[in-house]
Amino acid sequence: GESVGLHLPTxxxxxxxxxxxxxxxxxxxxxxFIWYKQESGKGPQFIIDIRSNMDKRQxxxxxxxxxxxxxxxxxxxxxxxxxxxxxxFCAEIVSGNTGKLxxxxxxTLQVKP
Amino acid sequence: xxxxxxxxxxxxxxxxxxVTLRCDPISGHDNLYWYRRVMGKEIKFLLHFxxxxxxxxxxxPNNRFLAERTGGTYSTLKVQPAELEDSxxxxxxxxxxxxxxxxxxxxxxRLTVL
Numbered sequence: 001g002e003s004v005g006l007h008l009p010t011x012x013x014x015x016x017x018x019x020x021x022x023x024x025x026x027x028x029x030x031x032x033f034i035w036y037k038q039e040s041g042k043g044p045q046f047i048i049d050i051r052s053n054m055d056k057r058q059x060x061x062x063x064x065x066x067x068x069x070x071x072x073x074x075x076x077x078x079x080x081x082x083x084x085x086x087x088x089f090c091a092e093i094v095s096g097n098t099g100k101l102x103x104x105x106x107x108t109l110q111v112k113p
Numbered sequence: 114x115x116x117x118x119x120x121x122x123x124x125x126x127x128x129x130x131x132v133t134l135r136c137d138p139i140s141g142h143d144n145l146y147w148y149r150r151v152m153g154k155e156i157k158f159l160l161h162f163x164x165x166x167x168x169x170x171x172x173x174p175n176n177r178f179l180a181e182r183t184g185g186t187y188s189t190l191k192v193q194p195a196e197l198e199d200s201x202x203x204x205x206x207x208x209x210x211x212x213x214x215x216x217x218x219x220x221x222x223r224l225t226v227l
Binding site: 031032034036041042043044045046049089091093097098099100101102103104105106 | 117144146148154155156157158161163168169171172204206208213214215216217218219220221
């Protein structure tokens with residue numbers, strides 16, 4: 001069925017290290033894969049997305065990798081900072097749907113000073 | 114530019130009562146979405162408006178939920194009568210028609226049904 005999941009509920013990293021947050025998805029018919037960041041008391045905030053015809057996309061300090069063979073998505077954050085502490089969600093949009101996001105369960109990133 | 118706003122930020126009601134949540138999308142955004150997150154679970158889609166029309170309401174849990182977007186601007190989500198399992202955080206998001214992959218979320222309304 002349609003589902004997007006994350007491998008780990010919590011990830012703890014040292015400030016300055018790189019973070020890798022993983023996500024497994026099951027629907028091969030998705031157009032977009034998106035990463036959201038949610039800080040306490042706020043709504044999800046768009047970080048970066050990737051289309052299904054790409055395998056890598058870079059933003060500012062973030063990189064998203066898409067492996068369609070194993071249906072795996074990852075978010076890499078370089079030089080993790082305390083402000084990166086939040087819950088990270090991956091989501092997908094299935095082809096033909098104009099925006100219905102299917103979310104995974106979220107990974108809490110904790111940055112240790 | 115103002116972001117997506119939602120009102121109220123918190124609502125505590127008793128089972129059987131009615132609650133209406135409001136969402137004001139970013140000006141010019143024709144797409145408006147409602148999502149909710151119940152305790153410990155993932156964020157789930159409820160429905161999608163394009164302007165004033167319901168494009169997809171496949172996520173609405175039952176007929177106790179009624180969403181409207183009269184005039185194609187702000188939207189309301191009414192729960193009547195509320196049940197305990199309706200407790201959670203209700204998010205609204207908006208986007209332009211072409212950039213539906215980049216949705217802007219509001220801060221959410223935390224609904225507690227006692």
